Amino acid sequence: MYEKVPHAGGVLRNYVAGEFVASNRLFANINPVDGSEINRVAEADAATVDAAVKAARRALHGDWGQMAPAVRCQLLHRVADGIEARFEEFVAAEMADTGKSFHQARSIDIPRGAANFRIFADMIKSQSSECFQTPTDDGRGALNYAVNKPLGVVAVIAPWNLPLLLLTWKLAPALAAGNTVIAKPSEETPATATLLAEVMHAAGVPAGVFNLVHGFGPNSAGEFLTTHPGVDAVTFTGESKTGSAIMRAAADGVKALSFELGGKNAGIIFDDCDFDEAVNGTARSVFTNGGQVCLCTERLYVQRPIFDKFVAALKAKAQAINIGWPLDENTDMGPLISHKHRDKVVSYFASAKAEGATVVTGGGVPVFGDARDNGAFVEPTIFTGLPEHARIVKEEVFGPVCHITPFDTEAQAVAMANDSHYGLAATVWTTNLPRAHRVAQQLEVGIAWVNTWYLRDLRTPFGGVKLSGVGREGGVHSLNFYSEPTNICIKL
Ligand SMILES: NC(=O)C1=CN([C@@H]2O[C@H](COP(=O)(O)OP(=O)(O)OC[C@H]3O[C@@H](n4cnc5c(N)ncnc54)[C@H](O)[C@@H]3O)[C@@H](O)[C@H]2O)C=CC1
Numbered sequence: 083m084y085e086k087v088p089h090a091g092g093v094l095r096n097y098v099a100g101e102f103v104a105s106n107r108l109f110a111n112i113n114p115v116d117g118s119e120i121n122r123v124a125e126a127d128a129a130t131v132d133a134a135v136k137a138a139r140r141a142l143h144g145d146w147g148q149m150a151p152a153v154r155c156q157l158l159h160r161v162a163d164g165i166e167a168r169f170e171e172f173v174a175a176e177m178a179d180t181g182k183s184f185h186q187a188r189s190i191d192i193p194r195g196a197a198n199f200r201i202f203a204d205m206i207k208s209q210s211s212e213c214f215q216t217p218t219d220d221g222r223g224a225l226n227y228a229v230n231k232p233l234g235v236v237a238v239i240a241p242w243n244l245p246l247l248l249l250t251w252k253l254a255p256a257l258a259a260g261n262t263v264i265a266k267p268s269e270e271t272p273a274t275a276t277l278l279a280e281v282m283h284a285a286g287v288p289a290g291v292f293n294l295v296h297g298f299g300p301n302s303a304g305e306f307l308t309t310h311p312g313v314d315a316v317t318f319t320g321e322s323k324t325g326s327a328i329m330r331a332a333a334d335g336v337k338a339l340s341f342e343l344g345g346k347n348a349g350i351i352f353d354d355c356d357f358d359e360a361v362n363g364t365a366r367s368v369f370t371n372g373g374q375v376c377l378c379t380e381r382l383y384v385q386r387p388i389f390d391k392f393v394a395a396l397k398a399k400a401q402a403i404n405i406g407w408p409l410d411e412n413t414d415m416g417p418l419i420s421h422k423h424r425d426k427v428v429s430y431f432a433s434a435k436a437e438g439a440t441v442v443t444g445g446g447v448p449v450f451g452d453a454r455d456n457g458a459f460v461e462p463t464i465f466t467g468l469p470e471h472a473r474i475v476k477e478e479v480f481g482p483v484c485h486i487t488p489f490d491t492e493a494q495a496v497a498m499a500n501d502s503h504y505g506l507a508a509t510v511w512t513t514n515l516p517r518a519h520r521v522a523q524q525l526e527v528g529i530a531w532v533n534t535w536y537l538r539d540l541r542t543p544f545g546g547v548k549l550s551g552v553g554r555e556g557g558v559h560s561l562n563f564y565s566e567p568t569n570i571c572i573k574l
C-alpha cells in the first residue's frame with residue numbers, strides 16, 4: 083500500500099556539501115502501522131558530521147555569506163515551491179514514517195513545511211534593528227545602531243512527531259537570517275528531511291548551506307553534532323531530558339541554545355463554558371496525532387457542576403475516534419511512532435490502573451485481526467479518580483490519554499494547573515471574559531489558549547517555561563535567535 087513512498091526499498095542518504103553521501107552503516111526505517119521495513123538509512127559517522135560542519139563553515143564565508151538578503155529570500159520561496167510541487171510524495175513519506183492520518187499529513191504537516199519557508203523569507207526583509215541617539219558631554223552626541231549578522235553554523239535537531247513541520251520551523255528562520263545548517267532528523271522519521279535535501283538541491287541552494295546527517299542521539303550523529311567545536315548554535319525540539327544532555331554537550335563550546343521541550347499541559351474547563359465547543363476542542367487537544375504533539379492536553383480540570391456530563395461527552399468523543407489505516411480517508415488516528423514508544427505509553431496505562439484509576443475508556447491495545455496487529459496502536463484513553471501526585475498526572479506520556487480531575491474554585495484550578503515541573507501550554511474554556519484574562523495570565527506557561535487549542539499565528543512567541551524550554555520561537559523571536567547583532571557607535 084505504500085508503493086508510492088519515495089525511496090521505498092532503497093537507502094536514504096546523508097546530504098553533505100551539496101552531494102548525497104552513502105555510509106556502510108545502515109539502520110532500518112520501520113513503518114509503525116504494520117512493523118514492515120520501508121527502507122534503510124545511512125547513519126552518518128563522526129567523519130561525515132565533521133565534513134558537514136566544515137562545508138557549512140565554507141558556505142558561510144562563501145557565496146551564501148555574500149548573497150543579498152532579497153536573493154536568499156527568493157531561493158527560500160523556491161524551496162517552498164519545491165515542497166508544494168512534490169506535495170504528494172512528501173505526504174506519502176510522512177505517513178509511512180509516522181503512521182499519521184492522511185488528513186493530518188495533508189492539512190497540517192506538509193503545508194506548514196512549505197509555509198515556514200515563505201513566512202520567514204518574507205519576514206527577514208522587514209527585520210528591524212535598534213538605533214539610539216546618545217548625548218555626550220561635548221554636546222555633539224553619538225549615534226548607535228545595530229546590524230544583524232548570522233549566528234554562524236547551526237545544528238538543527240528535530241523530533242519524530244511533526245517531522246517536516248518542526249524541522250522547517252527551525253531551518254527556515256536560520257537560513258533566512260543567513261546561517262548555514264546541519265540538520266539531524268529523528269532516526270524514526272528520516273524520509274521527509276531527505277526529500278527536503280532533494281528539493282534544496284534542485285532549487286539551487288548553494289552547496290554547504292543545508293546539510294543533512296542521519297542517525298541517533300548518543301554516540302551517533304546527534305552527539306557528534308552537539309559536541310562539534312565548529313557548531314555555533316544548537317536548536318532542538320524533543321524530550322526535556324535530551325535537552326539537558328544537549329545543554330551539557332554544548333557547554334564546552336558555550337554554544338547558543340534554543341530548546342522547545344516537553345509538556346504536561348492542563349486544560350481548565352469552567353461550568354460557564356460553551357459546552358459543545360469545550361468538548362470538541364478538548365477532544366482535539368487530547369487526541370490529535372495520537373497525543374504526540376508537545377502542545378497536547380494530558381491533564382483536565384473540570385468544574386464540579388459539569389464534571390460528570392463532561393466526562394461522559396469526552397468519552398463519547400474518544401470512542402468515536404476511528405483508529406486504523408492511515409491511507410483510509412475515514413481514519414482519525416494512526417499508530418504511535420514505534421513499538422518502543424507504545425511500550426512507554428502502555429506502561430503509563432498500567433501504572434494509572436495500579437494506582438487505582440477509574441478507566442473511563444480505553445486503556446489497552448486494539449486488536450484488528452490483520453497486519454495492523456504488528457503495528458504500534460493504542461486505544462484513546464481517559465482516566466479519572468487519581469490524586470494529583472499520580473505518575474500519569476505528573477509525567478509527560480505523549481500518547482492519546484488524559485486524566486480528568488474535578489475542581490470547585492478558580493483558585494484551585496489555577497493552583498493544580500501550575501503544580502507541574504513543565505510549563506509549555508494550557509487551555510481555558512469559559513465564556514466569562516474577565517475570568518478568561520485573569521486565569522490565562524496566572525498560568526505558568528509559554529502559551530495559553532482561551533476557547534481554542536492549537537490556533538497558530540506563526541508570528542507569535544512560541545515556547546515554554548520551567549522544564550519546557552529555553553527561549554522563544556516564532557516571528558521575530560526566531561529571527562532574533564538566529565541573528566547576532568553588532569552595535570556600531572559613531573561619535574558625531
Ligand atoms: N516535542 C516533544 O515534546 C517531544 C517529546 N518526545 C518525548 O520524548 C520521548 C523520547 O522520544 P525520542 O525520540 O527518544 O526523543 P528525543 O528527545 O530523545 O529525540 C529527539 C531528537 O533528539 C535526538 N537526540 C537524542 N539524544 C540526543 C543527544 N544526546 N544528543 C543529540 N541529539 C540527541 C534524537 O536523535 C532526535 O533527533 C518520547 O517518548 C516522548 O515522550 C518525543 C518527541 C518530541
Ligand SMILES: O=C(O)/C=C/C=C(\O)C(=O)O
Pocket residue numbers: 241243244248251319320342374375376377538
Ligand atoms: O509549531 C507548531 O505548530 C507545532 C509545534 C509542536 C511542537 O513543537 C511539538 O510537538 O514538539
